[in-house]
Amino acid sequence: MRAIVITHNGNANVMKVEERPDPVVGQGEVLIRAKAAGLNFADILARQGLYPDTTAKPCVMGYETSGVIESVGNGVDQSWIGKPVIAMTRFGGQAELITVPAKQVFEKPENLSFEQGAAIPVNYLTAWALLVAIGGLKKDEAVLIHNAGGGVGLAALDIARHIGAKTFGTASASKHEFLIQRGLDHPIDYRNQDWLPVLMDLTKGRGVELAIDPLGGKNWKKTYRALRATGRMGVFGMSVASASGIAGKLRALKAIAQMPRFNPLRLMNSNKGVFGLHLGHMWREAEKVRGWTEEIMRGVAESWIRPYVDRAFPFDQIADAHRYIEERKNIGKIVLVP
Ligand SMILES: NC(=O)c1ccc[n+]([C@@H]2O[C@H](COP(=O)([O-])OP(=O)(O)OC[C@H]3O[C@@H](n4cnc5c(N)ncnc54)[C@H](OP(=O)(O)O)[C@@H]3O)[C@@H](O)[C@H]2O)c1
Numbered sequence: 001m002r003a004i005v006i007t008h009n010g011n012a013n014v015m016k017v018e019e020r021p022d023p024v025v026g027q028g029e030v031l032i033r034a035k036a037a038g039l040n041f042a043d044i045l046a047r048q049g050l051y052p053d054t055t056a057k058p059c060v061m062g063y064e065t066s067g068v069i070e071s072v073g074n075g076v077d078q079s080w081i082g083k084p085v086i087a088m089t090r091f092g093g094q095a096e097l098i099t100v101p102a103k104q105v106f107e108k109p110e111n112l113s114f115e116q117g118a119a120i121p122v123n124y125l126t127a128w129a130l131l132v133a134i135g136g137l138k139k140d141e142a143v144l145i146h147n148a149g150g151g152v153g154l155a156a157l158d159i160a161r162h163i164g165a166k167t168f169g170t171a172s173a174s175k176h177e178f179l180i181q182r183g184l185d186h187p188i189d190y191r192n193q194d195w196l197p198v199l200m201d202l203t204k205g206r207g208v209e210l211a212i213d214p215l216g217g218k219n220w221k222k223t224y225r226a227l228r229a230t231g232r233m234g235v236f237g238m239s240v241a242s243a244s245g246i247a248g249k250l251r252a253l254k255a256i257a258q259m260p261r262f263n264p265l266r267l268m269n270s271n272k273g274v275f276g277l278h279l280g281h282m283w284r285e286a287e288k289v290r291g292w293t294e295e296i297m298r299g300v301a302e303s304w305i306r307p308y309v310d311r312a313f314p315f316d317q318i319a320d321a322h323r324y325i326e327e328r329k330n331i332g333k334i335v336l337v338p
Pocket of ligand 1: 040041042122123126147148149150151152153170171172175214215236237238239240241242277278279280325326327328329330331332333
């Protein structure tokens with residue numbers, strides 16, 4: 001089978017498509033023939049050598065796939081064979097064939113293409129955890145979604161709109177028109193102006209009840225200042241560090257040096273909360289994550305979950321796919337097709 005391999009740390013040219021032995025399905029597992037695999041920011045950071053969770057290189061990344069079940073292992077119902085599915089994969093997802101535990105597999109809804117299917121797990125589970133499971137967003141609350149035009153950003157927008165929250169989102173100006181069409185109430189161009197005073201103006205000086213921030217570094221300080229009393233801030237990434245080579249390492253060190261240190265007494269006195277999310281560290285809470293997935297699938301059936309695929313790149317164009325994300329060209333999800 002063909003698989004996308006990060007050969008070593010470096011720029012997009014270190015990506016290769018290689019022949020690998022077909023995986024053998026084990027007890028409690030299914031074998032999936034992929035039709036589409038998700039590409040995530042974590043894959044870019046892994047290639048840059050900035051993602052600590054990666055296995056040793058060379059490695060095949062990929063947290064999600066959508067395809068058809070080819071065979072099942074002992075203990076798995078034979079009726080799964082031939083079914084179109086969506087699956088969460090702990091790496092190895094960017095390959096033609098993948099084995100995964102059956103409990104990480106969901107039947108693909110008929111109204112979604114395989115490409116849309118591969119756009120669901122990481123983006124929507126992350127957004128669900130941030131907004132609903134931990135963030136506790138409620139109707140009429142104000143939510144700030146940073147990088148609203150990215151995969152997680154669009155997913156968060158779908159969920160926030162369904163809840164009935166007022167939505168504020170930072171994004172490159174070129175993405176604003178699309179975001180307004182998707183239902184974002186207030187896009188903010190954070191690349192050409194200081195976004196905090198703009199947000200404070202828009203909220204009449206009050207700020208927001210929930211803010212989700214994947215930028216990291218000193219941006220976390222500002223995002224915290226954007227919270228009103230009862231406000232919660234969810235931190236879940238460090239996009240500001242993204243760069244290949246030594247530049248990435250230096251940016252990561254700078255971001256760590258500039259991030260805020262929270263004092264519990266100050267949190268208490270200002271009635272604010274701070275939480276973190278790392279979906280990749282939720283594997284031991286499989287039942288919880290399954291429950292979130294069921295809610296998301298209900299949203300698909302009810303049409304308020306709308307996975308948006310910007311582009312599908314063939315496996316052979318993996319370097320172009322990485323560059324497309326690094327150059328901030330994507331709106332929503334990028335998927336890879338064998
Ligand atoms: N903790 C978790 O469990 C978890 C799960 C999923 C994702 N994440 C994190 O969430 C963030 C967004 O992920 P995503 O999948 O939504 O990514 P994405 O679809 O690739 O979107 C990322 C967007 O972020 C903006 N951006 C900001 N800094 C950037 C940079 N240095 N390089 C490129 N783009 C940059 C760009 O939007 P503009 O053009 O508007 O600036 C870009 O379109 C990443 O930091 C990722 O690591 C964390």
